[in-house]
Amino acid sequence: MKPILSISDLAVSYGHIDAVKGIDLTLNEGEITALVGANGAGKSTSLLAISGLLKPKRGSVVFDGEDLTRLSPHRIVERGVVQVAEGRAILTTLTIAENLELGSYARRDKSGVARDLEWVYSLFPVLKSRANGLAGNLSGGEQQMLAIGRALMAKPRVLLLDEPSMGLAPIIVQGIFRTLQEINRTGLTILLVEQNVRQALRIAQRGYVLETGKIVLADSGQALLDDPKVVEAYLGG
Template identity: 80%
Template sequence: MSAILQVTDLSVAYGQIEAVKGIDLALNEGEITALVGANGAGKSTALLAISGLLKATRGQVLFDGTDLTTLAPHQIVGRGVVQVAEGRAILTTLTVSENLALGTYARKDKSGITSDLDWVYTLFPVLKNRRDGLAGNLSGGEQQMLAIGRALMAKPRVLLLDEPSMGLAPLMVQEIFRILKEINKTGLTILLVEQNVRQALRIAQRGYVLETGKVVLTGSGQDLLDDPKVVEAYLGG
């Protein structure tokens, strides 16, 4: 299995404090990779560095032979690496369809945009039903669906998701993870950052456990679910 995105010795600091300390990650094409760990482990920081929203202090993020750490965030999106932000970051005063249209700002293929919009509305029927309503009137779960839909409208090759289950009711969490599996079946590569360790590892082919900025365990999603250290630390073992 070939890695579509390779992170090598990635470090990120906030002033003098190193939040990510030389991590290595490989995302295999067409797989879901989970990056899990406790709050404050450095997961979101790593994701922000991959998408160019934070500057790495050292290391490489190779995608299609290009080091993404040398590019601006909009250039990284243009290459096909697209992030769904923690907290959703939708524009509440715009309609659902206007939010989705924002995802297409770098695209010129009108017929592709139309078919992708149809696909997003198939994945998230609630968005189709409420496409002319304000995004601010959606529930938290529906806003998360909108944030994912908007990212899909950018036609990503790698989708980065930062805590998609945060603040959602258990039934909505199940639904979001079910939809992520559906999206992955189309061949889209996903990097999933999650505090909900059990749910994330259940759908991931590969997982990395981050503690205080370092990768401490790696393996298949199932192997990590079965690992006594993971069970004890994260699954209420």
């Protein structure tokens, strides 16, 4: 198992509120890592710090031998660490195809972009059949698919997701999680933040449990699913 991204002693505050209090977390290349925890535990804050949208108070996020905390969000995306837009922040007045195109704006490899577009369309056939329709007419689940597709068009080496299941019906969530596994099988490393603890740990090789800004448990996804503390706190006894 080869680490691809290593977080050390990461601390992030909002003014006097210490949201993340010095966490260590490693993503192994080609694995799905789940970061789970209750409301307000600091999951989104951690992702925003990795993406460069929040400046940490201390600590490092090392990717490919480089500390991402020194880079702008734009440069971090260029390096290949890409977060799926929060709340499906897709551009509703543009078409689906145009939204996907935006994901690849920084790329020069035209043939690679064309290949990835076909790949995204094969992962999410509904996006292909409605490519020229307005993104605003998509359902919640389809918008989430588009947000994931747009992130894939940036050619990520690490994909970050913040609660992709939020607000979606269980059957849709199943589909999204299956597709994340399919994406992972191509070798793409994924950091998955979820409140849907059971499903996230099921598809994750490794998981971390965050409580009030601190990592309290780290183990394989399966070991965490079997851990009585996890069962009691997050899986409804």
